[in-house]
Amino acid sequence: MKKSIISIAIIAMFIFSLVPLAFAKEATEDANAETTAAASDNSGASANAGARAGIKATARSERTDDMKERNKEKLQKIAELDKKQIERLSNLEVKNVEKIANLKKDRLERLAKVSQEKIERFSELEQDKLEKISDLNEAELNKLGAMSRARLKEIAKDDVQKLRMDLKNTRLVKVKKAEDLDKRNVSDSRVSELREKFEKSREDFNKAKGDVESSRKELNDAVRSKNENKTIESGKKFLIRASDALTSHLEKLKSKVQESKNIPEDNVKSIVAEIDAEIAKINSIKAEVQAATTKEQLKDAAKKLREEWNKVKGIAKLHAERVVSARVEGIVNEGLVLEKKLDSIMAKAKEKNISIDVSAEANAFSEKIAASRNYYKQAQAKLSEALDLRANGEPTESDKISQLIKEADDLLKQARESLKEAHEALKELVKKIKEAIPDAKLSEENEVEVAEESNESSENNTTQASTSMNATASA
Amino acid sequence: MKNKTALVILSLLLISIVACQQQKAAKEQSAAAPGTTGEAAVDAVGKNLNNVAADEKDLSTENMTELDAGLADMQNI
Numbered sequence: 001m002k003k004s005i006i007s008i009a010i011i012a013m014f015i016f017s018l019v020p021l022a023f024a025k026e027a028t029e030d031a032n033a034e035t036t037a038a039a040s041d042n043s044g045a046s047a048n049a050g051a052r053a054g055i056k057a058t059a060r061s062e063r064t065d066d067m068k069e070r071n072k073e074k075l076q077k078i079a080e081l082d083k084k085q086i087e088r089l090s091n092l093e094v095k096n097v098e099k100i101a102n103l104k105k106d107r108l109e110r111l112a113k114v115s116q117e118k119i120e121r122f123s124e125l126e127q128d129k130l131e132k133i134s135d136l137n138e139a140e141l142n143k144l145g146a147m148s149r150a151r152l153k154e155i156a157k158d159d160v161q162k163l164r165m166d167l168k169n170t171r172l173v174k175v176k177k178a179e180d181l182d183k184r185n186v187s188d189s190r191v192s193e194l195r196e197k198f199e200k201s202r203e204d205f206n207k208a209k210g211d212v213e214s215s216r217k218e219l220n221d222a223v224r225s226k227n228e229n230k231t232i233e234s235g236k237k238f239l240i241r242a243s244d245a246l247t248s249h250l251e252k253l254k255s256k257v258q259e260s261k262n263i264p265e266d267n268v269k270s271i272v273a274e275i276d277a278e279i280a281k282i283n284s285i286k287a288e289v290q291a292a293t294t295k296e297q298l299k300d301a302a303k304k305l306r307e308e309w310n311k312v313k314g315i316a317k318l319h320a321e322r323v324v325s326a327r328v329e330g331i332v333n334e335g336l337v338l339e340k341k342l343d344s345i346m347a348k349a350k351e352k353n354i355s356i357d358v359s360a361e362a363n364a365f366s367e368k369i370a371a372s373r374n375y376y377k378q379a380q381a382k383l384s385e386a387l388d389l390r391a392n393g394e395p396t397e398s399d400k401i402s403q404l405i406k407e408a409d410d411l412l413k414q415a416r417e418s419l420k421e422a423h424e425a426l427k428e429l430v431k432k433i434k435e436a437i438p439d440a441k442l443s444e445e446n447e448v449e450v451a452e453e454s455n456e457s458s459e460n461n462t463t464q465a466s467t468s469m470n471a472t473a474s475a
Numbered sequence: 476m477k478n479k480t481a482l483v484i485l486s487l488l489l490i491s492i493v494a495c496q497q498q499k500a501a502k503e504q505s506a507a508a509p510g511t512t513g514e515a516a517v518d519a520v521g522k523n524l525n526n527v528a529a530d531e532k533d534l535s536t537e538n539m540t541e542l543d544a545g546l547a548d549m550q551n552i
């Protein structure tokens with residue numbers, strides 16, 4: 001009897017354990033149906049869930065139709081707009097249609113010529129900014145509409161003349177991926193080759209660095225024991241290891257510069273030439289060390305190596321910042337392209353009546369990318385200033401140039417911090433989109449339009465400075 | 476007696492199956508590695524940010540104090 005009760009209790013526990021699972025499954029099906037039924041009728045969800053989702057989708061569709069009708073009524077007042085233009089404008093949010101409808105006839109006509117996606121972007125602006133931008137011509141409006149949300153808000157604050165000037169220096173680029181915005185093309189095989197070279201240089205550097213430490217101890221022991229032959233021997237060993245550490249560090253830097261896709265080709269060439277010249281100088285000092293037979297000869301070579309090292313430190317810091325800056329630029333470009341791809345996914349969702357409320361996350365992402373862009377542009381301006389000073393004969397290790405490099409370093413750190421925050425916002429954004437549209441794919445190589453602004457302080461404009469800097473260095 | 480034992484074994488077997496399925500479902504739920512979204516373009520941003528930090532460290536001259544000090548020592552041999 002007792003055993004039967006135990007058996008029944010176990011079976012009862014088992015049955016109860018199934019109950020929450022059943023609810024959970026039903027809830028999941030319901031949620032899936034809600035998000036996918038509107039997009040596709042073959043969701044495969046249960047009939048009931050499908051029916052419920054269908055009703056919700058219909059209700060959403062009816063709400064949208066109502067909104068469109070009300071918008072159309074408002075816009076019908078402007079008789080000059082053709083049907084197509086009214087259709088395009090009537091898809092906007094009601095509050096934004098109010099702003100558009102308040103525009104003067106000619107302004108409204110200009111605005112109505114750009115694409116639906118761009119009109120939506122413009123309509124989010126405040127009334128005064130909307131008035132201002134609707135004074136622009138169609139081409140200018142198209143460029144402006146291709147900018148990121150945050151950049152559009154920022155640039156719309158300027159007066160029309162400044163706005164026009166900025167747009168003159170902006171071009172529309174159609175890209176499939178962020179790499180299409182790179183300043184130069186480096187093939188995958190070349191990147192692999194350079195990474196292998198870098199790894200080899202890193203190993204050489206770490207070994208030489210370790211040897212520098214041990215040979216310095218040997219040198220100090222020899223000096224303390226006042227053994228001249230041992231001092232010369234360990235001094236030579238130390239200087240050879242030190243030369244190896246310096247050349248392998250420069251080789252590491254060279255590989256990273258050559259791998260950088262956002263340092264223009266001419267600049268890469270001049271940096272590589274400068275690094276090679278420094279490596280040659282260090283190797284020449286190393287040869288002097290190997291040939292030295294007296295303490296005086298060694299001391300003389302050590303002095304030269306020390307001077308060279310102080311110079312190399314400045315050069316290495318400057319070019320390392322250029323590598324970091326180029327990397328940051330590449331990531332900012334990834335952000336700009338991703339924003340456009342997200343916009344395109346959301347536009348498609350809207351067409352299918354799937355509502356996703358991600359405007360807060362999308363704005364946060366766009367603002368962080370724009371902030372990062374501003375920081376790295378400022379950093380590039382500092383680096384350009386340093387390069388200009390060098391071109392005018394200022395030594396790389398001077399306080400002025402060191403200060404500029406430090407400032408660029410701080411700005412690049414802030415740029416990276418903004419990128420980290422942008423990445424967090426992006427993850428949240430993608431999570432929400434995926435919940436609403438499970439088959440949404442951001443990594444697909446569909447074409448998007450990006451506004452590329454030319455910048456006076458970018459690496460593009462440092463070519464001349466770098467070249468003349470090299471001429472100064474050679475001289 | 477045998478029937479009851481068989482019933483208990485069967486019940487335990489069923490509970491084990493259910494437990495395994497729940498475990499599997501939990502694993503599937505947390506299949507994406509922590510910090511990743513499963514969306515290559517998004518995860519690439521995080522990866523590239525880490526690469527910048529690594530590059531910065533690799534190209535720094537700050538960790539070469541031994542070399543500085545050794546070259547200074549050489550002046551006094």
